[in-house]
Amino acid sequence: MRRLLLWMAGNSWLRNRIPRLWFTRRAVRRFMPGEDVEAALEAGVGFQVEGLGTLYTRLGENLTRIEDADQVAAHYRTVLDQIRGRHLDGEISVKLTQLGFDLDVDRTFRHASSLAAQAAESGKSFWIDMEGSAYTEATIAFYERMKAAHPNTAICLQAYLRRTAADIQRLLPLGPEIRLVKGAYAEPENTAYQARHDVDANYLALTVAMLDAKKAGRTVRVALGTHDVRLIEQVAEHAAALGLPRTSFEIQMLYGIRMDQQRRLNAEGYLVRDLIAYGEAWYPWYMRRLAERPANVLFALRQIVG
Numbered sequence: 001m002r003r004l005l006l007w008m009a010g011n012s013w014l015r016n017r018i019p020r021l022w023f024t025r026r027a028v029r030r031f032m033p034g035e036d037v038e039a040a041l042e043a044g045v046g047f048q049v050e051g052l053g054t055l056y057t058r059l060g061e062n063l064t065r066i067e068d069a070d071q072v073a074a075h076y077r078t079v080l081d082q083i084r085g086r087h088l089d090g091e092i093s094v095k096l097t098q099l100g101f102d103l104d105v106d107r108t109f110r111h112a113s114s115l116a117a118q119a120a121e122s123g124k125s126f127w128i129d130m131e132g133s134a135y136t137e138a139t140i141a142f143y144e145r146m147k148a149a150h151p152n153t154a155i156c157l158q159a160y161l162r163r164t165a166a167d168i169q170r171l172l173p174l175g176p177e178i179r180l181v182k183g184a185y186a187e188p189e190n191t192a193y194q195a196r197h198d199v200d201a202n203y204l205a206l207t208v209a210m211l212d213a214k215k216a217g218r219t220v221r222v223a224l225g226t227h228d229v230r231l232i233e234q235v236a237e238h239a240a241a242l243g244l245p246r247t248s249f250e251i252q253m254l255y256g257i258r259m260d261q262q263r264r265l266n267a268e269g270y271l272v273r274d275l276i277a278y279g280e281a282w283y284p285w286y287m288r289r290l291a292e293r294p295a296n297v298l299f300a301l302r303q304i305v306g
């Protein structure tokens, strides 16, 4: 089921047709407050009242016209203005291929630099998402380049990749900001752990490595991009055993998923940030959410018949 849904996520024929169906638009509302940024920011204001931070991402990836990247960058500049204007504890999280990474790396760098510089003006970080494994090395090299020019740049790494332990060691001397996720793409066996148990074990080991580095005096912002509460609790136990405070790491979850846990963890003194996605290009992203949990497919089907 996971492989089928991930294949559907990458299929351009389906991508052009499924979003036109009204019932899919209804089903997708579970994971996003609306298609426009205003709905996302409004939701962010509500979360802020509850004490939750936010991340904003406009859906879209693998642009095929470089002019579109200019438009995406301009859009994110207005979002940063809005975050500042509304005094939101919010940051933006962007896919490099949404800024033209497939087409012109230097132009992508200029766009990312301008966004990171603007985010820095209000003391925020600029997050780079991680895409499929064809992009991993290039994204990490891009991060190193960004980090030298804009220290407030942050990156997502994937625990299912066999290489990530080495990538963390490579980045630790830079004082990185790292969101660790399990990984959302279909990757081959030689590149990625396939069994859930192996991915989870690697996730814990990688987080422990980052917290140990922190305890040893390294500068590293650790964000757990997962809804796996059992894993989060294991990480929390390790942090407590090291004598690190609950605020020594952050928990990032997606809008609409395990909201009860987001609120509980926040109430218990952990830093929680909710990632709010918006935009019209939600098809591949939504299919990856379905792939993560087969029960979501049943939920989507209920929206169709109900």
Ligand SMILES: Cc1cc2nc3c(=O)[nH]c(=O)nc-3n(C[C@H](O)[C@H](O)[C@H](O)COP(=O)(O)OP(=O)(O)OC[C@H]3O[C@@H](n4cnc5c(N)ncnc54)[C@H](O)[C@@H]3O)c2cc1C
Pocket: 128, 129, 130, 131, 156, 158, 181, 182, 183, 184, 185, 225, 226, 227, 228, 229, 252, 253, 254, 257, 258, 275, 288, 289, 290, 292, 293, 296
């Ligand atoms: C803030 C954030 C940013 C992310 N950024 C990236 C990125 O840049 N690159 C990337 O490859 N991946 C990214 N991901 C996705 C990530 O890789 C996983 O695919 C996703 O988080 C699901 O895995 P999990 O860690 O929640 O663990 P799982 O083991 O999949 O899930 C643990 C539990 O959480 C709940 N759950 C998980 N997913 C769902 C869902 N879709 N619907 C309902 N319940 C669910 C279920 O109860 C499940 O049992 C991001 C995830 C988050 C939270």
